[in-house]
Amino acid sequence: MEPIIKVEHLTHTYGEGTPFCRSAVKDVDLTIYKGEFLGIIGHTGSGKSTLIQHLNGLLRPTAGTVRLAGEDIWADPKAIRKVRFRVGLVFQYPEYQLFEETVYKDIAFGPRNMALSEEEIDRRVRQAAAFAGVREELLEKSPFELSGGQKRRVAIAGVIAMEPEVLILDEPSAGLDPAGRESLLRNIRQYHRASGNTVVLVSHSMDEIAENVDRIIVLADAGVAMEGTPHEVFSRAEKLEAAGLSVPQVTKVAMALRRLGVDIDPAVYTVGDLELALQPLRRRDAPC
Amino acid sequence: MLKDITLGQFFPGNTVIHRLDPRTKLLAVVFYIAALFTAKWFVSYGLVLAFLLLCIHLSQVPFKSLVKGLRPVLFILAFTAILNLFYTPGRTLWHWWIFTVTIEGIFTAFFMLLRITMLIMGTFLLTYTTSPIALTDGLESLLGPLKKLHAPVHELSMMMSIALRFIPTLIEETDKIMSAQKARGADFESGSLIQKAKALIPILVPLFISAFRRADELATAMECRCYHGGDGRTKLHVLRYQGRDYGASAALAALLAAVIVLRQFGL
Numbered sequence: 001m002e003p004i005i006k007v008e009h010l011t012h013t014y015g016e017g018t019p020f021c022r023s024a025v026k027d028v029d030l031t032i033y034k035g036e037f038l039g040i041i042g043h044t045g046s047g048k049s050t051l052i053q054h055l056n057g058l059l060r061p062t063a064g065t066v067r068l069a070g071e072d073i074w075a076d077p078k079a080i081r082k083v084r085f086r087v088g089l090v091f092q093y094p095e096y097q098l099f100e101e102t103v104y105k106d107i108a109f110g111p112r113n114m115a116l117s118e119e120e121i122d123r124r125v126r127q128a129a130a131f132a133g134v135r136e137e138l139l140e141k142s143p144f145e146l147s148g149g150q151k152r153r154v155a156i157a158g159v160i161a162m163e164p165e166v167l168i169l170d171e172p173s174a175g176l177d178p179a180g181r182e183s184l185l186r187n188i189r190q191y192h193r194a195s196g197n198t199v200v201l202v203s204h205s206m207d208e209i210a211e212n213v214d215r216i217i218v219l220a221d222a223g224v225a226m227e228g229t230p231h232e233v234f235s236r237a238e239k240l241e242a243a244g245l246s247v248p249q250v251t252k253v254a255m256a257l258r259r260l261g262v263d264i265d266p267a268v269y270t271v272g273d274l275e276l277a278l279q280p281l282r283r284r285d286a287p288c
Numbered sequence: 289m290l291k292d293i294t295l296g297q298f299f300p301g302n303t304v305i306h307r308l309d310p311r312t313k314l315l316a317v318v319f320y321i322a323a324l325f326t327a328k329w330f331v332s333y334g335l336v337l338a339f340l341l342l343c344i345h346l347s348q349v350p351f352k353s354l355v356k357g358l359r360p361v362l363f364i365l366a367f368t369a370i371l372n373l374f375y376t377p378g379r380t381l382w383h384w385w386i387f388t389v390t391i392e393g394i395f396t397a398f399f400m401l402l403r404i405t406m407l408i409m410g411t412f413l414l415t416y417t418t419s420p421i422a423l424t425d426g427l428e429s430l431l432g433p434l435k436k437l438h439a440p441v442h443e444l445s446m447m448m449s450i451a452l453r454f455i456p457t458l459i460e461e462t463d464k465i466m467s468a469q470k471a472r473g474a475d476f477e478s479g480s481l482i483q484k485a486k487a488l489i490p491i492l493v494p495l496f497i498s499a500f501r502r503a504d505e506l507a508t509a510m511e512c513r514c515y516h517g518g519d520g521r522t523k524l525h526v527l528r529y530q531g532r533d534y535g536a537s538a539a540l541a542a543l544l545a546a547v548i549v550l551r552q553f554g555l
Contacts, residue, residue: 058467081473089471097468099493109490113473144497158472 001033004166004198005055005087010064012050024050026222027064032166032200037192039209039230040202042219043244048202049092051219052168055200056087069165085114088164092171094155098143103134103154106143110162128161129154131194133187149180153187160191167191168200173208185212210234210248210269218243235267250274299416304532305347306417310426312533317414319540323547324406331555332547333402339543340406340413349416357412358405365404372397420452429527435518442518450506458499465494 012025025047032038032055042048053059054066057073057080065072073083088110091097100106107128111121129139132153138146143154152172160167169188173181189212192199203209209216209230216233218226220243226233233240237247237255247255248269254277255266262281268274300306308316320336327333344351358365378392415423428445435441466476469490476487 053467056471058470081475084471084473091464091468091471094468096494096498097465097472097490099490109469109474110472113475162472 001036003031004034004069005032006067006070007031007051007054008065008067010051010054010066011062012054012059013062014050016062023062023222025054028222028224030217030224030227032198033215034165035196035198036215037189037213038198038200039213039216040200040219041204041206041209041216041245042225043204046219046244047222048204048219049170052089052170052200052202055166055168056089057083058089081113085110085162086164087166087168088159088162090156090159090167090169090172092174093152094159095148095151097155097158098151101142102140103129103143103146104139106154107134107139107158107161110158114162124161124163125157128157131160131187131191132157133183149176149184152176153184156184163195164197166198166200168202170202171204172201173203173205181208188212204245206246206248207250210250218245220244230269231267234269237266297416298419299349299353300419301348301417303346303348303417305343305413307530307532308536309527309529309533310418310422311430311527312529312536313414313418314423314426314430316536316540317411319544320410321407323540323544324403324410326544326547326551327403328551329555332550333399335546335550336543337402337406339539340410343413344409347413347417349413354409354412354416358408361404361408365401368404369397369401372400421449424449424452425523425525425527442521446518454499454502457502458495461498462491462495465491465498 007028007030010025010028011023013021013023015021028047028051040048040052050059054061057066060074065074067073068083068086073080098106100109104125107125108121111124116124125139126136129136134150134153134157138150138154143151146154156169156172172188173184176184185208188199188201191197201209201213213230216226216228216230217224218233218240225243226236226239234247234251237251240247246252250271250273251267251269254264254268254274257264258266264277264281268277305313320339323336327336344354373389373393373396374387376390376393376396378390380388380390381394382389418426424445427448428441431439431441431445466474470476474487474490476484479487
């Protein structure tokens, strides 16, 4: 696969020269491939937010480089805005960034900054709204009249409308109820499939990551602790626990079954997989 | 970039200066300023400066960050110095067009510069070594007698602590909103003045909304805990004068007295 973002020896130190000096990211190397659905996971304070703000040039590395399609994004600091259009970043609780009179205008803020034509802006706003699950009739409403979940979708649409090659979402489902959460993640999956663009999902919820991504990067103590497919990562449960994280609920069930002597792969991580893994057992015990 | 604002920043520490009662420190600053404005000539300025440097040394606040605090007033400093330099009447040293440099002018400009610098450094030392909460507690206690005149002392100090408490929160919030809008391609640096002002709308609207939301939440939280104003309210940390407070007060009184005496001799 072709890499789209390559991070090399990235270090970021906050508050250098004060008593509060602290490295949030320390000597991190990682690669994000074109078109993949990547999950970045880590507990609170593991450096997730700092790391992703480097990917679109909001933060400048204290040391190390970030390459987008092979080029150092800080080669020309004046061109950093172009990087932000190519790598779209949705912050945590993005609904607090809404400011326009109408939902339509707010989604159009990004594309308008790109100096696109009115027709192109219109096309992008409508398409992004559809991807993010914002209904057509909401477009002319004030964003402040909407519910929390709808506001969040509007904010996500505002980033999708820039049609970034890489879409990074920081805890997109934080604070939503289970139904809203499931439906939002479904929208994101659909967007990934339909656009073919790279999507990076940042979360601390193992279940959320397990159900969605192709590949996982685990962050702990300001660095990369593990990397691999969900199966690879979840088969090393002890290491995850050392990083302050736990395996998905489904994996826990499988591990408990294994301890009871059932012959089952302990690294299954979705409900469907568990069902499949239990299939042979069911047939054997069929009499009851 | 917003994190570089030093105004009212607190450097935690455990030095003598940090442990002084906030009331002592507030009064000490008043005495210090009085001494600074009474000082007239090199000897008295030197005495006050030595005292300031001693306090800075004792507080272990890095000298660099005190100097950094001077940056916002650099313009005022330069302006005052130049005005005093050129427009003080006295023995002329040099004259060109409307500019006249006098010996008196050089001295006045120099002392003025020294006075403002020391004034700012001294007051910054107070905010650097006293937590905002301690500061408002001290202020409330010092202004206590005004309660007899029905002045809302407690309410004022509560407002002050809330305002101080929320400065870092709002700065953080502004940083976050700025980042979010920058991620959507907002440009705050280039363009004409009008364009720059317009670029602030995407920051100010969400910031105001969040400030109102926070105020509302805080009011609810305070009511839930039965807040009803200052009457009958007791403190978790009761302020009590210690030996070191009497020592510091004595030192300040001695400093002021010495400067007044030196002034009589024109030193």
